Amino acid sequence: MSIQKIPEKNTVLFEWFNQYAGILLKTPTKTIAVDPVDIKPKTLQKIDAILVTHEHYDHLDPPLIAEIQKQTNCIVIADSASAKKIRHLVPPDKLKETKPGTEIKIDEVSIKTEKCSHPAEAPVTYIITSEDGVKVYHTADSLPFPELALMGQKEKFDVVFCTVGIAPSSTPQTGFEIARLTKPQVAIPYHTASKASQAEFADLLKKELPRTVCLIPERNKIYQVSKRSEKT
Numbered sequence: 001m002s003i004q005k006i007p008e009k010n011t012v013l014f015e016w017f018n019q020y021a022g023i024l025l026k027t028p029t030k031t032i033a034v035d036p037v038d039i040k041p042k043t044l045q046k047i048d049a050i051l052v053t054h055e056h057y058d059h060l061d062p063p064l065i066a067e068i069q070k071q072t073n074c075i076v077i078a079d080s081a082s083a084k085k086i087r088h089l090v091p092p093d094k095l096k097e098t099k100p101g102t103e104i105k106i107d108e109v110s111i112k113t114e115k116c117s118h119p120a121e122a123p124v125t126y127i128i129t130s131e132d133g134v135k136v137y138h139t140a141d142s143l144p145f146p147e148l149a150l151m152g153q154k155e156k157f158d159v160v161f162c163t164v165g166i167a168p169s170s171t172p173q174t175g176f177e178i179a180r181l182t183k184p185q186v187a188i189p190y191h192t193a194s195k196a197s198q199a200e201f202a203d204l205l206k207k208e209l210p211r212t213v214c215l216i217p218e219r220n221k222i223y224q225v226s227k228r229s230e231k232t
């Protein structure tokens with residue numbers, strides 16, 4: 001699992017690498033892995049940052065993070081509950097504990113932490129803005145919450161990842177509700193092993209939110225998304 005190609009200007013590349021919220025994201029200068037689990041550490045040879053959204057087993061695997069961190073020397077950004085679980089495994093200058101409202105910069109790439117509606121200890125979601133201003137919202141396995149509407153208006157997301165299954169109370173409808181509130185250019189149904197859930201999400205989107213494109217990802221395939229034109 002790796003993305004060799006360098007994204008063109010105003011685009012990012014991504015890959016969904018497990019049935020949960022595992023996303024590898026590449027901007028023109030940085031590579032970021034969100035919630036790595038169920039992968040071999042060797043497959044992540046060159047990354048700049050790992051982001052962890054919460055401490056559940058399908059999002060946080062401490063020994064895996066320790067190994068990836070050691071072999072890449074990347075930084076690890078984590079919510080406070082996850083940070084506690086990996087504190088003894090990651091050098092202190094490489095571990096950045098985060099909470100909603102915090103922005104962390106990796107050179108020109110910005111990572112903003114937002115809240116998350118999910119029954120975990122201190123779960124978070126991440127808005128990743130590339131050096132070209134491509135905005136990707138990784139909503140972990142959040143359920144919809146009202147503040148998403150304002151965030152959508154303010155941020156004008158290019159891509160939003162929407163959980164459609166596996167997590168408590170998550171369905172294609174709750175995933176669709178995240179898309180409806182945030183109104184991205186491209187909405188991506190993930191966190192599921194069911195193609196039927198993804199198709200149901202796509203149907204809802206087509207009916208209720210025709211201006212948002214639904215991208216149904218296959219695992220371990222690379223996709224490109226561009227910045228929406230109305231922003232420039």
Ligand SMILES: [Zn+2]
Pocket residue numbers: 020021056058059141166167191
């Ligand atoms: Zn999950």
